[in-house]
Amino acid sequence: MNGRRVGADFRVVARSYFRNPIALFFSLIFPIILIGLFGLIFSNAGGGAVTLPVVNADPGCPFDPVTHNTTTYCQEFLAALNSTHVVKVDVVSMPVAAFASWLGQKDYTVGLVIPPGFGENYTNRLPANVTVYSNPQDAASSGTVFGAVQGVVNGFNLRAAGGTAFLGFRTSNIGSPVYTYIDYLIPGLIGFSILTSPMFSMVDITSSYRKEGIFRQLSLTPLTRSEWLISRVLWYIALTFVTAGIMLGAGIELFGAHVTFTLGLLPFLVVGSFFFVSLGMLAGSIAKTPESAALIGNIITFPMMFLSGTFFQVSSMPPGLQEFAHLLPLYYVIDGMNQVLLFSNTTQALYDLAIVLVGSLIVFALAVRFFRWRDE
Amino acid sequence: MPTAIEVRGLVKRYGPLAAVDGIDFDVPTGTVFAFLGPNGAGKTTTTEILEGLRRRTEGSVRVLGLDPWSDGTALHRRIGVIPQDFRFFEKITPKEAVEYYRALFGTDVDPGKLLAQVELLDKVSARFDTLSGGQKQKLGLALALTNDPEICFLDEPTTGLDPHARRAIWAVIRALRREGRTVFLTTHYLEEAEILADHVAIIHHGRVIAAGTPNEIIRAHGRPARLRVEGSPELAAYLHATLGLTAFAEGGRIDVELGSARDALRVLNAIESSGLPWSAFETAQDTLEDVFVRLVGQMDDGALKSEAPT
Ligand SMILES: Nc1ncnc2c1ncn2[C@@H]1O[C@H](COP(=O)(O)OP(=O)(O)OP(=O)(O)O)[C@@H](O)[C@H]1O
Ligand SMILES: [Mg+2]
Numbered sequence: 189m190n191g192r193r194v195g196a197d198f199r200v201v202a203r204s205y206f207r208n209p210i211a212l213f214f215s216l217i218f219p220i221i222l223i224g225l226f227g228l229i230f231s232n233a234g235g236g237a238v239t240l241p242v243v244n245a246d247p248g249c250p251f252d253p254v255t256h257n258t259t260t261y262c263q264e265f266l267a268a269l270n271s272t273h274v275v276k277v278d279v280v281s282m283p284v285a286a287f288a289s290w291l292g293q294k295d296y297t298v299g300l301v302i303p304p305g306f307g308e309n310y311t312n313r314l315p316a317n318v319t320v321y322s323n324p325q326d327a328a329s330s331g332t333v334f335g336a337v338q339g340v341v342n343g344f345n346l347r348a349a350g351g352t353a354f355l356g357f358r359t360s361n362i363g364s365p366v367y368t369y370i371d372y373l374i375p376g377l378i379g380f381s382i383l384t385s386p387m388f389s390m391v392d393i394t395s396s397y398r399k400e401g402i403f404r405q406l407s408l409t410p411l412t413r414s415e416w417l418i419s420r421v422l423w424y425i426a427l428t429f430v431t432a433g434i435m436l437g438a439g440i441e442l443f444g445a446h447v448t449f450t451l452g453l454l455p456f457l458v459v460g461s462f463f464f465v466s467l468g469m470l471a472g473s474i475a476k477t478p479e480s481a482a483l484i485g486n487i488i489t490f491p492m493m494f495l496s497g498t499f500f501q502v503s504s505m506p507p508g509l510q511e512f513a514h515l516l517p518l519y520y521v522i523d524g525m526n527q528v529l530l531f532s533n534t535t536q537a538l539y540d541l542a543i544v545l546v547g548s549l550i551v552f553a554l555a556v557r558f559f560r561w562r563d564e
Numbered sequence: 565m566p567t568a569i570e571v572r573g574l575v576k577r578y579g580p581l582a583a584v585d586g587i588d589f590d591v592p593t594g595t596v597f598a599f600l601g602p603n604g605a606g607k608t609t610t611t612e613i614l615e616g617l618r619r620r621t622e623g624s625v626r627v628l629g630l631d632p633w634s635d636g637t638a639l640h641r642r643i644g645v646i647p648q649d650f651r652f653f654e655k656i657t658p659k660e661a662v663e664y665y666r667a668l669f670g671t672d673v674d675p676g677k678l679l680a681q682v683e684l685l686d687k688v689s690a691r692f693d694t695l696s697g698g699q700k701q702k703l704g705l706a707l708a709l710t711n712d713p714e715i716c717f718l719d720e721p722t723t724g725l726d727p728h729a730r731r732a733i734w735a736v737i738r739a740l741r742r743e744g745r746t747v748f749l750t751t752h753y754l755e756e757a758e759i760l761a762d763h764v765a766i767i768h769h770g771r772v773i774a775a776g777t778p779n780e781i782i783r784a785h786g787r788p789a790r791l792r793v794e795g796s797p798e799l800a801a802y803l804h805a806t807l808g809l810t811a812f813a814e815g816g817r818i819d820v821e822l823g824s825a826r827d828a829l830r831v832l833n834a835i836e837s838s839g840l841p842w843s844a845f846e847t848a849q850d851t852l853e854d855v856f857v858r859l860v861g862q863m864d865d866g867a868l869k870s871e872a873p874t
Binding site: 208410 | 615616617618636637640641643645647649650651652653654655656660663664665667668669670691
């Protein structure tokens, strides 16, 4: 191992990278796009309230959404729904008969109808049924609305019966302080780029450099295969530091994530890059042609890209898939980052780190073993 | 004279094909050796075996006293190579490439000077993927020289170069020889081999069909020197009758085969004393190219005949 040679090769890698706009886009801009995209798509599932269109068919109590004036029971009912903070009432005026198709047209998956005579019946302790519209495909919103309406209905019934509530509950999220989807998304997406940026380009480079004779050219110099691989590992570690910084920055500044940077993150960036650079080179080395290399690379990369806790928490997946996820190296990288960034669970993090480190050493050794500068 | 490269009974088989089929040659230190042969003759295969890039099937090979395949690491510090199809990192400039090699070899060449020597100064800061074929070739030569090599292996270094650039490469090769380095060269330009090489080997179907200095090869395989004069068939008959030399007449020209340089004077005297009309004369000799074409052609005819159904 010679530092001067590794340094010289590192400079060549860095220059090639900075002069390639597509590579730059994928490592510097793409992470922000990803975090923005997933942050926007899934932010509802975490913190925000579900919008609930309501048709108030009880002429006895018009609702003023601006002043939130609660002088009648149906206004009180809607205000109580709003104060759950999980739904946000949006009163629309239209015939009840047209409501269902209107919801469909506007892509709402939930809706509520207050029936005629709701206020009067409640005053006189007579039955009155509100109707909840839902779309089974959006189980999350339906569940939220069912729960909220059920809770408010129970409260009204209890009050009408003159009772007092003595069982109650408070809410709290897992971890500390309060984490939302975006907080889990940040370690997931950092893991995503630790995986994808070295895998795609190392597989490609390893097979095409061999085809173009660039490896043969390098074999005529004192540069060794390990030095060549180490300089790529160093480059991808540097790149991952930048990408992780961008993700943390964008997550915190643009999407109000609660994670804070800790030094414990760095070993995962280092060892994770080490692992996937070596794996990419191994895949590129065992393939005979650039085409089959790309295929092998994709077969390795795609399952890991989705099933290791990148976009979705592994704990929310079906049990069979969870077991599969535990076979994927990226799972341990992302889980470890979750442990240090969110849960401060050092023991679990060290366990994850040890697994990735041992895996890296094995894959590195295999990559150097299978990687050939010259033909037989 | 010490030997830089020594090849004995070298064979390289790709499956059933013997690309190199038992060749022997020596390259003395400090000389230029040109390896010639038609496409697919086995030149690149041999060259790559000597460079330690390819494993031989049989035979023994010594380059600077080392086995190129098993002592590759030691050998590569002492040789410079331009592969036939030289490629490099696309986004890197010639100056950066030379600096890269300089750091890898730990030498202290001046990139500017080296690139000036191969006439690439105007492109020092152009990215490799924007260089022309000839400019890439020149960069390959510059890289082959960064480690101050004892032997330079140049596989078709001038293919695709314009005549001016080719002469620039010739100048570099001559300079290398003056500096006491050994040059192993393959080329399809026979006149280049004739001008530059101390020794030449012609290889065909993996076998050496002629070897020696260019003059030795021409003498051994070329037709006799000829004196050509413009004149009538009667003059040809007169020359043949008086001198006993073979003389062909065709289209107003006469070719008289010369046994020696002295014969030329006898022919000119006989022409003068014949009293027959004549004009412009010249002497003609086979070039290495004539010999090459004849030798390769003869072998291919032979091969075709022996394969033809009877
Ligand atoms: N890797 C390989 N596998 C199989 N056959 C090969 C391989 N490399 C070369 N050959 C064959 O070996 C023979 C010699 O090839 P080589 O490249 O040495 O020729 P060459 O003399 O350099 O020709 P050219 O003047 O066209 O460069 C050819 O018939 C070629 O098809
Ligand atoms: Mg060749």
